[in-house]
Amino acid sequence: MRHYLILFITVGCISSAMAGEVSQTWDELHAKRQGLTSFHQTFEVTRSFKTAQKTQSSTWSTTIDFARERWRERSVSGAGDHSRVFDGEELYQFEEGSDEFIRVKRSSKEELPQPGAYATADLDFRKGIERGHSPCGLPNLDHECITLEIAIKPWVRNLTQGARKMMGGSRVLIFDQVTGLLIASRTVENIDDPHGGYQQEVSYKLKRMSYNNPVDETQFRLPASVTKQVKELSRWNAEKIRRQLGGKAAPEFALTDLGGNPITLGALKGKTVLLDFWATWCGPCRADAPAIDKLYQKYHDKNLAVIGISVDEERPVVQKFLSEHPHKYPIVLTTENEMPRAYQIGVFPTYVVIDTEGNVTAATEGDKGFAELRHLLKKAGLDTD
Numbered sequence: 001m002r003h004y005l006i007l008f009i010t011v012g013c014i015s016s017a018m019a020g021e022v023s024q025t026w027d028e029l030h031a032k033r034q035g036l037t038s039f040h041q042t043f044e045v046t047r048s049f050k051t052a053q054k055t056q057s058s059t060w061s062t063t064i065d066f067a068r069e070r071w072r073e074r075s076v077s078g079a080g081d082h083s084r085v086f087d088g089e090e091l092y093q094f095e096e097g098s099d100e101f102i103r104v105k106r107s108s109k110e111e112l113p114q115p116g117a118y119a120t121a122d123l124d125f126r127k128g129i130e131r132g133h134s135p136c137g138l139p140n141l142d143h144e145c146i147t148l149e150i151a152i153k154p155w156v157r158n159l160t161q162g163a164r165k166m167m168g169g170s171r172v173l174i175f176d177q178v179t180g181l182l183i184a185s186r187t188v189e190n191i192d193d194p195h196g197g198y199q200q201e202v203s204y205k206l207k208r209m210s211y212n213n214p215v216d217e218t219q220f221r222l223p224a225s226v227t228k229q230v231k232e233l234s235r236w237n238a239e240k241i242r243r244q245l246g247g248k249a250a251p252e253f254a255l256t257d258l259g260g261n262p263i264t265l266g267a268l269k270g271k272t273v274l275l276d277f278w279a280t281w282c283g284p285c286r287a288d289a290p291a292i293d294k295l296y297q298k299y300h301d302k303n304l305a306v307i308g309i310s311v312d313e314e315r316p317v318v319q320k321f322l323s324e325h326p327h328k329y330p331i332v333l334t335t336e337n338e339m340p341r342a343y344q345i346g347v348f349p350t351y352v353v354i355d356t357e358g359n360v361t362a363a364t365e366g367d368k369g370f371a372e373l374r375h376l377l378k379k380a381g382l383d384t385d
Contacts, residue, residue, distance in 0.1 A: 022150065034068070036179060036212055038065070038211065038212065038214075038215045039065075041117075045205075046202070062117070062204070065216075072219045088220070100233050103229060117204050128148060128150035128151065132147055141176075146175055149172045149173075163193070165192050167197075171187040187201065235346030238364050239363075245342060250273075250342075250358055257330040276308045276349060277343075278349045280317060291369050307329065318331065349365065349367065350365050356380075
């Protein structure tokens with residue numbers, strides 16, 4: 001990968017002097033990919049957010065299988081195992097192991113959808129340039145790569161508190177000139193919103209690649225077990241956690257609380273852990289909050305850890321609420337952290353209890369009060385009096 005890093009470092013500002021050539025080069029690379037019987041690629045994908053105060057990043061694996069416009073893209077991370085399939089006519093999205101799928105609405109029937117690494121809808125080819133050629137550095141392949149830099153189209157998204165705007169950005173892409181396949185890419189966007197500016201960066205790095213292999217047609221259609229069409233994939237709830245995780249190891253997480261402190265489940269081993277999923281607008285959450293705070297203050301020095309997980313709310317909203325209803329235990333925002341799929345909760349309040357060995361012992365919903373919560377913790381091994 002040494003060549004890729006060098007190419008990224010040499011990238012400067014974008015010039016439109018060669019925009020026409022870039023568009024032509026892109027079409028030529030696309031034609032080379034179409035000339036392949038099939039191809040298979042695995043990328044390591046990293047996304048990072050940088051503010052003046054902190055940098056937060058997440059990494060996952062994305063696999064692409066492609067055969068003459070049909071494709072399957074599978075992304076596996078701590079937040080879940082999700083796939084998209086384009087069968088040549090329809091685009092589907094689903095979660096591995098689930099029976100639900102979404103039929104994704106296409107903006108244009110004329111434009112065929114592409115896997116994320118090859119998508120072009122956000123690119124402004126009028127502001128692009130070829131950055132040069134260099135050996136690809138691929139094992140057992142003496143191919144030359146070309147580097148392109150293309151501007152990202154500006155965008156604006158309306159939020160409750162105002163607008164989020166992309167103020168400027170570009171994508172650097174490195175392609176194998178023989179096959180037309182992507183080797184690496186790096187997208188940088190500078191974003192302004194009501195809570196302060198930040199920089200978002202997404203990088204793809206090739207880990208494995210093969211092409212012109214026999215085609216497995218089953219890859220390009222929905223699995224037989226995926227039969228239920230929905231508008232949105234279901235979130236997890238207490239019943240599903242009990243059924244699938246009861247008595248088993250709780251999924252690991254690596255979170256950062258409102259104060260910037262890291263929290264990992266591994267570091268809490270030896271303690272009984274109470275996860276409290278809540279929202280500021282949730283009446284039962286407000287009703288239970290004093291009981292949870294009382295539990296924490298009474299037992300936190302007796303190996304009890306409580307983590308409040310505020311779901312789908314921005315920092316200013318939660319901070320304002322906590323200024324009026326303070327909690328002693330740490331609070332985590334799902335809007336600022338990548339949550340494992342099992343912790344993507346949609347019913348509030350939801351409580352998950354994890355024992356000292358890191359196993360899920362209880363999951364329940366609704367306002368429970370001090371006595372019931374203490375009972376759940378005692379079943380998990382906490383020495384309550």
